[in-house]
Amino acid sequence: xxxxxxxxxxxxxxxxxxxxxxxxxxxxxxxxxxxxxxxxxxxxxxxxxxxxxxxxxxxxxxxxxxxxxxxxxxxxxxxxxxxxxxxxxxxxxxxxxxxxxxxxxxxxxxxxxxxxxxxxxxxxxxxxxxxxxxxxxxxxxxxxxxxxxxxxxxxxxxxxxxxxxxxxxxxx
Amino acid sequence: xxxxxxxxxxxxxxxxxxxxxxxxxxxxxxxxxxxxxxxxxxxxxxxxxxxxxxxxxxxxxxxxxxxxxxxxxxxxxxxxxxxxxxxxxxxxxxxxxxxxxxxxxxxxxxxxxxxxxxxxxxxxxxxxxxxxxxxxxxxxxxxxxxxxxxxxxxxxxxxxxxxxxxxxxxxxxxxxxxxxxxxxxxxxxxxxxxxxx
Numbered sequence: 001x002x003x004x005x006x007x008x009x010x011x012x013x014x015x016x017x018x019x020x021x022x023x024x025x026x027x028x029x030x031x032x033x034x035x036x037x038x039x040x041x042x043x044x045x046x047x048x049x050x051x052x053x054x055x056x057x058x059x060x061x062x063x064x065x066x067x068x069x070x071x072x073x074x075x076x077x078x079x080x081x082x083x084x085x086x087x088x089x090x091x092x093x094x095x096x097x098x099x100x101x102x103x104x105x106x107x108x109x110x111x112x113x114x115x116x117x118x119x120x121x122x123x124x125x126x127x128x129x130x131x132x133x134x135x136x137x138x139x140x141x142x143x144x145x146x147x148x149x150x151x152x153x154x155x156x157x158x159x160x161x162x163x164x165x166x167x168x169x170x171x172x
Numbered sequence: 173x174x175x176x177x178x179x180x181x182x183x184x185x186x187x188x189x190x191x192x193x194x195x196x197x198x199x200x201x202x203x204x205x206x207x208x209x210x211x212x213x214x215x216x217x218x219x220x221x222x223x224x225x226x227x228x229x230x231x232x233x234x235x236x237x238x239x240x241x242x243x244x245x246x247x248x249x250x251x252x253x254x255x256x257x258x259x260x261x262x263x264x265x266x267x268x269x270x271x272x273x274x275x276x277x278x279x280x281x282x283x284x285x286x287x288x289x290x291x292x293x294x295x296x297x298x299x300x301x302x303x304x305x306x307x308x309x310x311x312x313x314x315x316x317x318x319x320x321x322x323x324x325x326x327x328x329x330x331x332x333x334x335x336x337x338x339x340x341x342x343x344x345x346x347x348x349x350x351x352x353x354x355x356x357x358x359x360x361x362x363x364x365x366x367x368x369x
Binding site: 003 | 203204208211212215216221225228229232233236306307310325329330357360361364367368369
């Protein structure tokens with residue numbers, strides 16, 4: 001028998017080293033007591049940290065674990081270090097005319113818009129097109145108002161208007 | 173044999189599922205089932221009974237607290253064994269930083285059984301030495317190994333675990349496991365030369 005085999009035999013002897021009789025039954029009781037004590041004392045933060053640690057311990061290759069940590073740190077850094085949009089600068093550049101009022105943006109508040117009625121349902125008319133206001137007298141028979149749009153506004157008000165001529169000059 | 177292992181795993185899966193649903197008795201069954209093997213692992217790595225007791229409690233406590241995150245990709249035993257290896261290695265690193273272990277701390281009073289007596293009685297170099305003396309020397313020699321070497325010796329030589337399983341649990345290649353075993357055996361042969369003819 002060579003030395004390596006003898007050594008293995010010696011080491012195998014250690015398999016027979018066991019704790020005293022009844023140790024494991026007693027261990028279970030001690031474990032229950034330990035559980036109660038831990039639940040009472042351990043903080044939520046330490047529990048959370050332990051969960052992360054245990055999850056990482058499943059990944060035994062340190063390269064994988066550290067790559068995941070580095071990727072997470074990178075994403076968090078990007079989120080915090082990315083420059084926030086400068087709203088003041090935007091308002092200086094964008095200049096919206098009344099006809100373009102449908103464009104969103106803070107500069108709209110700075111542009112004086114004419115008083116209009118609240119938009120009708122399904123209203124697709126740009127806010128700047130004041131001729132589409134429900135006040136018929138003000139709309140007049142302006143030729144630069146698209147007839148189709150006028151019909152849309154009036155449809156929502158009264159179905160009767162659909163049967164009547166669309167322009168005030170014709171009703172007169 | 174394979175069927176028995178499969179049945180064992182299925183049984184574990186049922187117990188784990190019940191424990192995940194809040195059945196503590198199922199978890200107790202798992203504790204009773206695996207504590208002897210885990211005790212052996214931790215004890216042979218620490219050579220200290222009280223430390224083994226504390227670490228074993230912590231292993232099962234941690235397993236219980238993290239049971240919901242256990243998805244069953246590996247067997248419960250592999251999972252809890254990995255927790256035990258990690259906790260013990262961390263403990264040993266802390267212990268080494270704190271102080272070098274005194275040889276007086278090493279346990280040499282573990283009860284031996286009949287088979288142990290028979291084996292030691294038939295071994296010529298051992299016959300002349302007391303059993304306690306042999307145990308003490310074995311534990312001392314193991315404690316002189318590095319943690320990595322001691323871990324593979326414990327898992328392979330003492331617990332009889334195959335190289336592939338050790339490789340999976342430790343997250344190193346089988347070649348690394350064999351290499352560590354080779355160097356650990358060389359060192360142990362030198363440390364225990366009195367017992368080897």
